[in-house]
Amino acid sequence: MFDNLSDKLDKALHILKGHGSITEVNVAETLKEIRRALVDADVNYKIAKDFTATVKEKALGQDVLKSLKPGQLLVKIVKDELTELMGGDAEGINLSGNPSVILMSGLQGSGKTTFSGKLANFLKTKKSKKPLLVACDVYRPAAINQLHVVGDQIGVEVYSDKLTNDPVAIAQAGIAHAKTNGFNVVIIDTAGRLAVDEVMMTEISTIHKAIQPQETLFVVDSMTGQDAVNTAKAFNDVLNFDGVILTKLDGDTRGGAAISIKSVVNKPIKFIGTGEKMEAIDVFYPSRMADRILG
Numbered sequence: 001m002f003d004n005l006s007d008k009l010d011k012a013l014h015i016l017k018g019h020g021s022i023t024e025v026n027v028a029e030t031l032k033e034i035r036r037a038l039v040d041a042d043v044n045y046k047i048a049k050d051f052t053a054t055v056k057e058k059a060l061g062q063d064v065l066k067s068l069k070p071g072q073l074l075v076k077i078v079k080d081e082l083t084e085l086m087g088g089d090a091e092g093i094n095l096s097g098n099p100s101v102i103l104m105s106g107l108q109g110s111g112k113t114t115f116s117g118k119l120a121n122f123l124k125t126k127k128s129k130k131p132l133l134v135a136c137d138v139y140r141p142a143a144i145n146q147l148h149v150v151g152d153q154i155g156v157e158v159y160s161d162k163l164t165n166d167p168v169a170i171a172q173a174g175i176a177h178a179k180t181n182g183f184n185v186v187i188i189d190t191a192g193r194l195a196v197d198e199v200m201m202t203e204i205s206t207i208h209k210a211i212q213p214q215e216t217l218f219v220v221d222s223m224t225g226q227d228a229v230n231t232a233k234a235f236n237d238v239l240n241f242d243g244v245i246l247t248k249l250d251g252d253t254r255g256g257a258a259i260s261i262k263s264v265v266n267k268p269i270k271f272i273g274t275g276e277k278m279e280a281i282d283v284f285y286p287s288r289m290a291d292r293i294l295g
């Protein structure tokens, strides 16, 4: 994960090795390399520039911690700032409803259906919840079947209705089914398209207004870099979602989406997907991710 970025940051931070203190002159080259590493990782240029400006300010302003060498001090500052950029403390999901309704949104192929299954499995096995999956992709019968396959795999019931093509009606009927059958979490998988368009946005916004979920999650493929960030912005403008799910991190060697998305939409990354299997789900902890990035 993010191997290129980790390597480049490591090299950048090594430039200071052997120097007795951090000065405006000797830190300049390091900061330039950090900025270059971030831009190469597909972090937006302005975010990368602001990031290095903050690091510079903190590094020069430090009343040098005598116990740390300049290189170590800079690693600490970069780690703290990366953590901050990716979201500070980890945030959970709101399960206060009865049932708690979780609406999944995102483009087709982002990993919504897979993640719906992973989340249901996580809530069932780790939080002792009784989740119901609801299939609201009325355009692709294959997507409904896929959710049933996932549900069978993890032993979670799936509500679907192939005779209706109204996703709002299916979502509402699914929630009613949950209420009468003792399910305490409802995860609603919705239709996506290959790119942001008005029809999809209107549909997801209509479902959102009609069912008023406790939690709206935006699912995005981390390998799409700055496109992921732009898509997140478009969905957030319409849904004002609660959190981001970053999928396919196992295949992402760059890391630009993970680093930039929080500062663009001001919403936390809540979970990450790290593989195709149902167990390949992790709670997102910014500080752990910063540790991994810095090796």
Ligand code: GDP
Pocket: 106, 107, 108, 109, 110, 111, 112, 113, 114, 115, 192, 247, 248, 249, 250, 251, 272, 273, 274, 275, 276, 280
């Ligand atoms: P949807 O159209 O948004 O519902 O996307 P799907 O759930 O069908 O996922 C699209 C493809 O991505 C499938 O082949 C999944 O197996 C794959 N996929 C989903 N999440 C991950 C992940 O975290 N890592 C990897 N490597 N593949 C994933």
